[in-house]
Each structure stands twice: as structure tokens, then as C-alpha cells.
Amino acid sequence: MAHYRMYVLNIYALYIFVIIHIISKKERMVLNKFVWGIFSCIISWLFLSLTQPLIAHSETLNPTTHAFTFSETFTSVSTEQQTTQATDIVEQETEQTHASSENDEPMAPTPASVSVGNSTLKSTLSTGTYNQDIITLSYEYSVTLIGLAINDRPIIAIQLPTEISSQLDNDTLKQQDFLTLLTGTVSYPGTATQDIHSSTNGVSLSYSSTYHSVYLTFPSSTLVLLPGTKWSAAISFDVGALYKRGISIPPALNGKDYPIRGTFTDVGTGLGAINIIIGNNTKTGVISKAQLSLGNYPVPQVTPAKLTQPNHLDTTVTGTIQQVQDPNYNYSVQLTLNRHDGTTTPIVVKGISVDAAGNFSTSLASPLEYGDTLSTIVFARSKTSTDYIQSNPSADQSVNWSIQPVTNVVANAGSTQLSGKASQASNGTYQVKVQINGGSIYTTSLDSNGHFQFANLPTFQGGETVSLWVQGLSNRTGLPLLTSSTVSQTVAYSVPQLTVTQIIERKNAQGLWEAANSVVSGQIIRFTLTTRLTNQPATWMNQQLRATVPKGLSQLSAATLTKQSAAGLSTPIAGLQLLTDSSTGLPYWSYHNSLPADNFTEANTQFTLQYTATVTEEWINQFLLFSSTVTGNDGGGTPITPITKEQSLPIKNGTLRFVQIPTTVSFKNLPFPSKRTLYSPSTISAPFLIADGRVAKTPWRLLVRESQPMHSTSTNKTIQQAFIYRKNGSDFPISSLATEVYQYTATDDNNVEIPWNQQNGLFLSVAPDLNLTVKESYTAELQWILSDTPL
Numbered sequence: 001m002a003h004y005r006m007y008v009l010n011i012y013a014l015y016i017f018v019i020i021h022i023i024s025k026k027e028r029m030v031l032n033k034f035v036w037g038i039f040s041c042i043i044s045w046l047f048l049s050l051t052q053p054l055i056a057h058s059e060t061l062n063p064t065t066h067a068f069t070f071s072e073t074f075t076s077v078s079t080e081q082q083t084t085q086a087t088d089i090v091e092q093e094t095e096q097t098h099a100s101s102e103n104d105e106p107m108a109p110t111p112a113s114v115s116v117g118n119s120t121l122k123s124t125l126s127t128g129t130y131n132q133d134i135i136t137l138s139y140e141y142s143v144t145l146i147g148l149a150i151n152d153r154p155i156i157a158i159q160l161p162t163e164i165s166s167q168l169d170n171d172t173l174k175q176q177d178f179l180t181l182l183t184g185t186v187s188y189p190g191t192a193t194q195d196i197h198s199s200t201n202g203v204s205l206s207y208s209s210t211y212h213s214v215y216l217t218f219p220s221s222t223l224v225l226l227p228g229t230k231w232s233a234a235i236s237f238d239v240g241a242l243y244k245r246g247i248s249i250p251p252a253l254n255g256k257d258y259p260i261r262g263t264f265t266d267v268g269t270g271l272g273a274i275n276i277i278i279g280n281n282t283k284t285g286v287i288s289k290a291q292l293s294l295g296n297y298p299v300p301q302v303t304p305a306k307l308t309q310p311n312h313l314d315t316t317v318t319g320t321i322q323q324v325q326d327p328n329y330n331y332s333v334q335l336t337l338n339r340h341d342g343t344t345t346p347i348v349v350k351g352i353s354v355d356a357a358g359n360f361s362t363s364l365a366s367p368l369e370y371g372d373t374l375s376t377i378v379f380a381r382s383k384t385s386t387d388y389i390q391s392n393p394s395a396d397q398s399v400n401w402s403i404q405p406v407t408n409v410v411a412n413a414g415s416t417q418l419s420g421k422a423s424q425a426s427n428g429t430y431q432v433k434v435q436i437n438g439g440s441i442y443t444t445s446l447d448s449n450g451h452f453q454f455a456n457l458p459t460f461q462g463g464e465t466v467s468l469w470v471q472g473l474s475n476r477t478g479l480p481l482l483t484s485s486t487v488s489q490t491v492a493y494s495v496p497q498l499t500v501t502q503i504i505e506r507k508n509a510q511g512l513w514e515a516a517n518s519v520v521s522g523q524i525i526r527f528t529l530t531t532r533l534t535n536q537p538a539t540w541m542n543q544q545l546r547a548t549v550p551k552g553l554s555q556l557s558a559a560t561l562t563k564q565s566a567a568g569l570s571t572p573i574a575g576l577q578l579l580t581d582s583s584t585g586l587p588y589w590s591y592h593n594s595l596p597a598d599n600f601t602e603a604n605t606q607f608t609l610q611y612t613a614t615v616t617e618e619w620i621n622q623f624l625l626f627s628s629t630v631t632g633n634d635g636g637g638t639p640i641t642p643i644t645k646e647q648s649l650p651i652k653n654g655t656l657r658f659v660q661i662p663t664t665v666s667f668k669n670l671p672f673p674s675k676r677t678l679y680s681p682s683t684i685s686a687p688f689l690i691a692d693g694r695v696a697k698t699p700w701r702l703l704v705r706e707s708q709p710m711h712s713t714s715t716n717k718t719i720q721q722a723f724i725y726r727k728n729g730s731d732f733p734i735s736s737l738a739t740e741v742y743q744y745t746a747t748d749d750n751n752v753e754i755p756w757n758q759q760n761g762l763f764l765s766v767a768p769d770l771n772l773t774v775k776e777s778y779t780a781e782l783q784w785i786l787s788d789t790p791l
Contacts, residue, residue: 118142121158121262121283131295132240135287136184140232141264152266154188154218156233157211161258161287165212167247167390175207177245179214184235188218196235203233217267231264240297246379246390248302249292257286299387300326304394305333305360305376312401312472313367313427321358321378329380329389333360338396340371341476354378369474370401370481402426405484406468411491413462416455422470422484423450429473431480437464446470462493463636493636496533496540496600500630502645503528509696519624520654520693520749521617525553529628529645532606539635540600545591547609548581548627552619552651559589559611566604573598576609593632615651623648652693652749656700656788659689659751667764672774676767678724678731680758688754690786692746700788702742702754706734708781717771722780724765731763738785 124136139156160168168175186203187193194201202219216233239249252258263282294301300323307319317335325331331354337347352362368374373396381388402425409420424430430446434454446452466489472482506516507524519525529547533540549556561573576591589609593599615624626649631642664685692700710722724731725741732739744752755761762782766772 117144117264117281119262119264119281119283121260121285123260123285123287125287125289127295128238128240128297130240130297131293132238132297133289133292133295134236134238135292136234136236137260137262137287138232138234139262139264139283140230141281142231143227143229153220154231155265155267156216156218156231157208157213157263157265158216158233158235159211159213159261161252161260162212163250163253163258164247168207169209169212174245174247175209178237178242178247179205179207181241181245182214182235182237184233186216186218186233188231189229193232196233239292240294240299243294243297243299243389244387246388248390248392250392251291252289256290257288258292260285260287299389300329300380302378302380302389302391304391305378307374307376307394307397310368310372310374310397310399311426312370312399313475314399315364315367316361317364317368317374318359318361319376321354321360323358323378325354325356325358326380328383330383331358332379332381333362334377334379335362336375336377336393337364337368338373340369340481341474367475368399369476370399370472372399373397374399401428401472401482403428403430403470403472403482403484405470406432406487409466409468409487409489411460411464411466411489413460413491413494416457416459417453418457418460418466419451419453420468421450422446422452424470429475431471431473433469433471435467438467460491462491464491465489466491490636490638492638493634494535494538495634495640496538496632497535498540498630498640498643499530499532499534500628500643500645501530502626502628502647503530504624504626504647504649507695516649518650518652519615520652520695521615521620522654523615523695524612525615525624525649526612527610527626529609530606531630533600533603536601536603538601538603540640541593541596541633541635541637543591543593543598543600543607543632544630545607545609546588546629547611548586548588548625549611549613550624550626551586552616552622552624553613554616555614556587557612559609561591562608563598564606564608566602573607615654617654619651620653622651624651653691654693654695656692656694656786657690658784658786659691660686661688661784662686665762670764672772673766673768676765679764679766681756681762681764684756688756689751690744690754691749691751693749694788697746698788699743699745700786701740702744703738703740703785703787704734705738705783705785706736706780707783710778710780712771712773713777713779715773715776717773717776719766719769719771719778722764722766722778723782724763726758726760726763729759731765733765734782738783 119139119141121137121139124138126134126136128134137158139158141154141156159165168178182196182205184196185193186196186201188203191201194203196203196205196216204215204217206215206217207213208215214235216235218231242249261282261284265281303321303323305319305321307317310317319333321331321333332350333352333354335349335352337349339347349362349364352360354360375396376394378391379388404422404424406420406422409418411418418434420432422430422432424446431443432446432452433441433443434457435441436458442454442457444452444454467486468488469486470484471480473479474481504516505513505526505528506519507526508514513526516525527547529545531543531545545561547559556578559576559578561576562570563573564570573591575593576589578587579590580587589611591607591609626645626647628645629642630644631640633639662685664683665681666683667679668682670679690700690702704725706721706723709718709720711718721733721735723734725734725739726732727741732741742754746752
């Protein structure tokens with residue numbers, strides 16, 4: 001009913017105003033000023049008499065609908081009178097909220113008609129003395145209907161950008177500083193434009209942390225308001241001045257501008273009206289700049305500190321402020337620690353000193369843990385005033401903890417234990433978990449050396465999948481904080497234990513096979529590869545044998561493969577192939593079993609692969625490189641580790657041969673003979689060596705012949721048969737026919753040296769001769785013949 005009567009009254013007031021307007025327009029020349037004045041006073045008296053009881057009556061109602069309730073303590077800056085007014089507002093709102101609680105339903109004040117009107121919100125940028133940015137936020141509300149009387153206290157609320165309000169919220173000191181540093185003007189019906197801090201303007205200035213807004217609360221008005229009547233506020237803040245009071249404005253969060261919002265409401269509607277749906281009086285806008293600038297304002301630039309990477313269980317936090325310190329300021333760091341364990345109140349360490357190099361360090365009462373986060377704020381406080389500069393908070397830095405997965409697992413068929421290793425580089429409390437075949441999970445501790453062992457597990461049969469992971473535990477709660485990657489492994493079947501041997505034999509002079517530590521060209525060799533299963537129970541399946549035939553062999557025989565049981569029964573095995581390696585070009589014997597009947601399941605069962613070949617003469621003084629590889633699978637089909645055997649044999653010369661022969665024999669400074677005289681050599685260029693590398697050694701003979709008689713080097717004078725060979729003191733003339741000078745039967749492959757001394761060897765035998773001239777040089781050529789055949 002109260003609302004209806006107010007509506008009728010408003011229409012009535014409009015009707016009176018129109019009548020007055022018409023009368024004054026048509027009869028302006030008839031009515032005198034006195035009559036008009038009397039009539040106006042009567043109409044005003046009637047309007048005020050009717051509206052005051054209706055409005056007073058509406059304030060006592062307890063409506064059943066409510067848009068906003070509000071109860072908040074906020075910071076205000078005003079004269080003593082203004083402070084009292086602001087306090088009255090808070091008390092009034094608090095009482096309304098309390099009454100709502102007692103009645104178990106929200107209590108709403110009578111909504112006034114301030115939503116009917118025009119509003120504007122704008123921001124302007126200017127620069128100060130130091131080219132710093134100065135921002136002015138202006139909000140204006142004007143009446144659009146005639147005859148509105150506001151009997152509540154109007155409010156202009158200007159919501160600040162998050163980049164600024166986040167630094168003011170819940171910090172009464174900064175709120176006080178911010179409001180004090182604001183400049184600007186206000187106006188409302190019946191007053192002229194005034195300074196916002198004027199002690200006579202009747203306007204209170206406050207800040208709401210809940211709504212991140214500056215509130216300008218105006219005195220109540222009972223005037224009859226004409227269209228165009230306005231309430232306005234323009235507040236300005238200097239980026240430099242704020243900076244000196246610890247309020248540093250970061251770049252716009254959206255990268256382009258700073259959003260703002262403003263509204264016109266009243267104490268009766270509630271301070272929460274800033275959150276009403278955009279429209280009518282609530283307006284939005286932006287400060288059109290991506291970064292508000294300090295210009296060259298005479299203050300140090302203070303930036304966030306950089307923390308040294310914090311690690312799990314660290315008790316000391318260190319870092320650097322990353323800036324040159326202004327000598328007119330004292331620097332300190334504030335550290336904020338948010339814990340992972342549900343502690344709602346952050347741990348704040350204030351006043352951490354900074355050394356001359358910009359470094360800082362602080363000890364914590366309890367160790368950090370993974371999941372905690374740290375942030376810093378750097379303060380620079382003037383040494384001569386109360387000014388202080390506060391950096392923006394640093395980004396949260398998480399406490400690091402690296403955890404390594406399991407790197408080694410040992411689990412065998414037939415065992416109830418599982419062990420392994422998961423070495424950790426970081427301090428902490430760890431445990432290891434294992435899950436078998438996706439079922440039950442078991443837990444054990446990890447010791448300081450990274451070892452772990454599970455006992456009393458279900459007996460492994462082989463083939464089970466075990467999955468393991470490491471967990472890092474909180475020392476505060478005992479709960480896992482961090483989990484490594486999972487490592488899965490199949491429990492191995494019993495691995496077949498194989499003994500692999502390579503034997504290379506050579507056929508000796510008697511035609512018997514003997515172990516070979518070397519071979520000679522032309523010799524027959526025999527290669528034998530034996531592979532034996534030595535453990536039980538175990539299965540060796542999909543057996544693979546490979547025996548490479550080395551270079552230097554020819555006349556390769558067909559290889560044989562036999563299987564011998566533990567009882568000694570031998571069975572020929574088919575399927576052996578001679579293949580060629582595509583990368584080396586070498587032939588190799590290959591066998592790959594695919595028959596379950598030929599799997600090895602009994603200890604002492606073995607394969608024997610064998611072939612023969614002849615050593616080629618082209619490979620003398622090189623090596624025969626024998627290589628064999630044995631592999632296969634265990635009973636679960638898992639490949640076993642290949643076993644490789646390698647052996648090399650030197651190849652010696654298997655022929656009867658000259659090892660070394662003197663190429664020059666000199667007879668120098670000989671006296672001219674008066675009769676036949678024997679002269680021994682003055683120099684021999686090298687020893688005379690012969691070797692017999694034949695497997696079957698027979699007697700051999702050394703013969704010599706004169707292939708070119710002795711003749712002068714400057715004339716054509718020739719002396720026939722000028723040399724003799726002395727053998728055990730007996731002289732044998734050397735002619736153009738071969739003469740035996742030595743005979744020997746070797747017992748080994750060692751070199752045999754032909755003796756040259758006074759009783760054996762070559763001598764010069766000359767007599768006076770017409771072809772022999774004093775001071776003449778002569779030369780001759782002898783041919784040595786090595787023979788293993790009889791004359």
C-alpha cells in the first residue's frame with residue numbers, strides 16, 4: 001500500500017507542476033508576482049505535508065523481498081562530522097542485517113527511486129611534473145523525472161581496477177593512504193562543486209574491501225528535484241604519489257586496459273548495489289592504457305625479488321632483489337608461504353634484511369614441503385621520511401621435489417620376495433608400492449641408499465606383471481605428496497643356464513686331431529660348438545645357433561648338428577643352413593629350432609655343431625677369427641641374453657722357405673795372390689735363415705750354383721769358378737751346376753740358420769790369372785736352391 005500511495009503522490013505532484021507550468025505560461029502577464037509567490041508556497045507545503053508521512057511510513061515496513069544486504073567495516077576519510085555520518089551508515093546496515101537474522105529472512109530497506117535517471121562514467125589521463133600518469137575517474141547521475149524527493153543518503157560507488165584494489169583490500173593502512181592521496185571534486189543538488197576533502201561539503205569518503213570500491217556518501221535530500229539535477233564525483237590519483245606509499249600499479253591484467261565500474265545508489269538500497277546488473281545507473285569503462293607509467297618520478301624502481309629455487313625440506317630460503325639499491329632507502333623483503341596441508345592462513349615473514357649485494361636469507365621454523373608456494377614483496381623505505389615503495393608480489397614459486405622411479409627390480413619364479421632399487425637425489429621420506437597382476441597392492445619403505453625389499457608376497461610362478469612406483473611422503477601429515485612414474489615388469493621364468501664352448505682343433509702330421517693354439521697354411525682344422533643346458537627345471541626353446549666361418553678357410557665341409565640327451569643318446573638334427581652375412585659377406589652356419597620336441601627341458605642336454613676346413617696360403621701371417629652366438633627363449637617366450645664366443649688363431653707359414661738370405665757378400669782389399677789362395681768374406685749383409693712350416697716335415701737340402709761368373713766391373717775380364725763352399729772343413733767348388741752344401745730335417749717351425757765360419761760357408765778361391773788385375777773390382781752372382789726332394 002505504501003508503494004501505491006507514493007506512486008499516486010508522484011503523479012499528483014507531476015499534475016500540479018503541469019498546471020503551474022500552464023498557468024504561468026498563459027497568464028504570466030495577468031498574475032502579479034505576489035499572487036504567484038503565495039500560490040507556489042501553498043503547493044510546496046501541500047507536497048511536503050503529504051510525502052513526509054508516506055515516506056516515514058514506508059521505512060517501518062518489513063518487506064518480503066530483498067535485493068542486497070550489506071554489513072561491512074570500511075575505511076573512510078572525512079572531517080569529524082563526516083566520520084560520524086559514515087559510522088551511522090555502517091551501524092544502520094549492521095542493524096538491518098541483524099534484524100534479518102532474527103526474523104530468519106533477509107531484511108531489505110525501502111528501495112528508493114534512484115534507478116530512474118541518467119548516469120555516465122569516464123576516465124581521463126593526464127601527466128604530472130615528472131611525466132607520471134594521473135588518472136581521473138568521473139561519475140555523474142542526473143534526474144530524468146520531475147518531483148523525485150530522495151529521503152535516503154545517495155552514494156556514488158566507483159569500483160577500482162583489480163590491479164589497484166587487490167593492493168588495498170583488507171589493508172586499512174593502504175586504504176587510508178589511498179583515500180588521503182585522492183584529489184577531486186563532488187557536487188550534489190543545492191551545492192556548488194567542492195573539493196572532496198572539504199570539511200564543509202557534507203560528503204564522506206570511504207573504501208569497501210568487499211566491493212573493491214571508493215564510496216562517496218552524500219547528505220540526504222528532501223528537495224523537490226527538477227530534471228537535470230545532478231550528483232557527481234571526480235576522483236584523481238597520481239601514480240607517482242601512490243607509488244611512494246607502497247601502491248605500485250602493475251601492467252593491465254588483460255594486456256590492454258584497466259576496467260572500472262561506477263553506480264549511483266543509496267544507503268537504503270545497500271552498498272552492495274555496485275554488483276547490480278549493468279544498466280540504469282551501473283556503468284562500466286576502462287582506463288585506456290596497458291601500463292600506467294611513473295615517468296621519471298624521483299623514486300627508485302622496486303621490482304619483485306627472485307627466489308633461489310626452494311626444495312622439499314629446505315629450512316632456509318634465499319634470493320636476490322635483482323636491482324640496484326638506492327642509498328636513500330632501506331630495503332627489505334617480505335616472504336609469504338602458503339602450505340599445502342590445508343593451513344588457511346599464510347605464513348608471512350616480514351622484514352628480511354637485504355645485504356649490499358642485494359641478497360637475502362631467512363630461516364624457517366619448519367621445513368618446506370612439496371606443494372608449498374612462496375612469493376615475495378620487496379620494500380624500499382625512505383631513510384628521511386615515511387615514504388615507502390612496495391613492489392608487486394612476485395609470482396608464486398612452488399617448492400620443488402624430484403622423485404625418481406624404480407630403476408631395478410628382481411623377482412624370480414618360485415620366490416616370495418621382490419627387491420629393487422630406486423635411488424633418490426633429494427632428501428625426503430619415501431615408500432615403494434607394488435601391484436601384482438593389477439590386483440593387490442603392497443607397500444614397503446625405501447632406505448637411504450635407495451634399496452627396497454618386499455617379503456611374504458604370494459609365490460611367483462613366472463609371467464606375473466608387477467607394477468611399481470615410488471611415493472614421496474609429507475613429514476607433516478604422512479600422506480603422499482608426489483608419485484613417480486610407474487615401472488612394470490614381468491616376473492621372469494627360470495632362465496635357462498647355458499654353457500657354450502668353442503673348440504678349434506688341427507690335424508697333426510700323424511693325422512690326429514689336437515688342440516690348436518695356431519695353425520699353418522694348408523693345415524686342416526675342425527671347429528666344434530657345444531651348447532649345454534645346466535639348470536633344471538628350466539626350458540630352452542626357440543634355440544638359435546650361429547657359427548661364423550672366418551676368412552682364410554677353404555674346402556669347407558658340410559656341418560653336422562646333433563642333440564645329445566642327458567643319458568648320452570645322440571640324435572642328428574636337421575635344419576642346419578649355410579648362409580651369408582649381408583654386412584660382412586662371411587658365411588655362417590645357422591640353426592633355429594621351431595619344434596617343441598627339440599626344446600631343452602632337462603639338464604645336461606646339449607647341441608654339438610661341427611665342421612672342417614683347410615687354411616689357405618693367402619691368409620698367412622693373419623688370424624682366423626671364429627665367432628659363435630647362442631640365443632633363444634625361456635619357457636615364457638622371453639628372449640634370453642645372447643651368448644657370444646670369440647676366438648682367434650694366428651696363421652703361420654706352412655711351407656719350406658727362405659726366411660732370410662744374404663744379398664751381398666763382400667771381399668775387400670785383397671792382396672794379389674802369388675798362388676791359389678782362399679779368402680773369407682769381409683762382410684755378409686745378413687744371416688742365412690731357412691724355416692720349415694710344413695705339418696709333415698721331411699728332409700730338405702740347400703744347393704748353390706754360379707749363375708754369373710766373377711767378372712770385372714770395368715772390363716770384360718772373367719774368372720770362372722772363383723768360389724768354393726766349405727762344409728764341415730771340406731771344400732766344394734761352385735760351378736754352373738747346382739751343388740748341395742747343406743741338408744737338414746726340422747722338428748719344429750723355428751728358423752734354421754746356415755752357419756758361416758772358418759769351417760762352413762762361402763770362400764773366394766783365386767790364383768794368378770791374366771784376367772786378374774791389380775786395383776780392379778769384380779762381381780759375381782750365386783743362386784741358392786732349397787729343395788725337399790731327393791737328387
